[in-house]
Amino acid sequence: MNESGSPTLFRRPRRRLRAELAQILCAVVGLVGGLALPALPPSPAVLSKDIIGALFTIGFGVIGLASVVFSLLFLVVQFTSGTFTPRLNLFSDDPIVWRTFAFAVGVFIYTITAALAVAHRGRVSVVVPVVALLLALVAALLMRTVQLHAFVFIRLTPCLDEINQRTRRVHDAVYSAPYRDTPGEPVDLPAPVMPIRWSGRPVVLQQINVPALLTAATDHDVVIALRVPIGGQLFEGDLLAEVHQHAIPDQLLLRNTLTGRERTFDQDVTFGLRLLADIALRALSTAVNDPATAVQSLEQIHDLLRRLAGKELDIGYVADARARVRLVIPLPTWDDYLRLALDEVIVAASHSPMVLVRLRDLLLGLYDEVPRPRSSSVADRLRLVEDRLRSDFPREISA
Template structure:
């Protein structure tokens, strides 16, 4: 087996990040930090004796108003957000988790926790004091204003999450980010690894790693961990399943070639979840776009214009991919030696996920078929010769459907 084209990953490349566990850790840590900071400030500020002082009872009244007001507003906003998430899932896709995983949600929750901790602690710390520092009510007002600004940001983000154009643009942009990370440009690859396109034979298989846990989705792989352990063992780890696929007990996860790496060490780099994420999953954006288009074409909704907008976003992802070097990738260590082989989708899979399902469902929608035909023509122009047969096969099917059912849509407008 020869090694695929090689690239090196640095700290600025999202292909190697295990974002979901780190994000969950940051969310929990931020809330604990905000509560601890509010508790400490609530204990220290009322004890300041110097500077301008205000009546303690007035400061307590301000703290009560701020605490209860922020809590009430946050409760109302989060109640509305649950409805927004439910609406987006019902009208777009149940796999669409853009708003639910947005950092602004857990940051606002951490801020609310901190404001409540400060208000309660400062109220109790004031005790029977007659006066307290003006810093106590001033900080309470600053925190309340900050919370209201964050609430406004959250409201605007929620409104965008129910607007089709914003959702499609967000999915497309996130998909592009993942594709750029997983399929770096030839210039970047050649600069990082000399002779990156030279075929290199991999060592013989020394062991295989199988999945021993429950059935999960392969959400991410900690590529840096695999590179480190493979370098230490002078081995090559070939991951045999793509990110986004389902792992069942007994499924082959990876092959270890050359040296020996314990199975448990390899499996610790595999992140299993119950749902797919954008990180490291090149086809997830195509899957979401196809879901939105299929839902729009369902008999209950029958909205072909939405499917046309979906095809606009799909074309925005396919055209940069048409000339890119697709397929599996190798990851090299600092010396340029191949240490990990990533299993990545090829051209046909992108077409199948992002185009085939949607167009087959649109066989009786001339508007959608006409837009699909233009997509195929434009992407075919950007694709190399080796990928054009797949486009021409689909183009022939679309032309046949239009000729049989809607021949008028095959004619170009006379005023063009």
């Protein structure tokens, strides 16, 4: 267990601007620009009748192109969900997707508003059509970027690499200390005096604001123990946390948690491994029967497990500046990671010698690298894989 006086367990939650708010913001900016720019002094100037048609053409052209592009991109989301895993949201969750559509909406509103605003003027500033042209070029570049992102996410290798990189980032943010041979002293918490339960629709716990919760617990002289891990599902009435020592307002915790409909990479340390295991399992299903894809997923799993092998994982006890535990966060153990990443794949790979051999190599490599206290769980799985190879594929075990 790790007790630290600095809240470095997670970064502060990143509250993304919602798609609806981004569209409203771009629409307001477009409206204001469409009303303000035609009022500029007409020097240098152009005739209003010469640009009205161009403004309408640019506006409807941009919004029409955006509609076509985004309609086609729905097929990309459907393809990745059906081919890899339904939980894969790399593309649909990318901010550039909905920000690009919001920008196109802003361009459309600017051009239409500007065209109507200059209709009763004889001459207007050349800034009006120049800005419309520049905005159209930027919108086209953004839509090209979105298309390139889509092409990346329908290919297996770039998709697996992206999952790996995002998982690495969250692991680096959470696990920074090397493995300790001597376990920390157990922490005795006072009896819980107040449960905090979730009320509302079913959601996923996506992020928590560790610095804010640590400060609040210190100021109120309490211990807040979360009972749901990041990425865990919450239903109405579920126990979200327990407060030790004395009661505090529920909102003190609830306003420092971020929930949503789907799991995200931001603070979820197991989400990437879950996705990679899902892709391997789908590839090993009788309907797909693609062991090579399962092997590629295992290569990424191997890389992530190697990075975790030498890290201290028991760090869920966060202390204040006086070394008093104030916040308890449930985090996976080494066995939890192995169970999540490998156990289901080992069972599903029983008919595939290619995948069993890759699993054997993965476990042999881990066994040589993990600290000795963690080697027994690796050895158990290695023995299971070798037994399956020995009984069903004896030629592979001797290779």
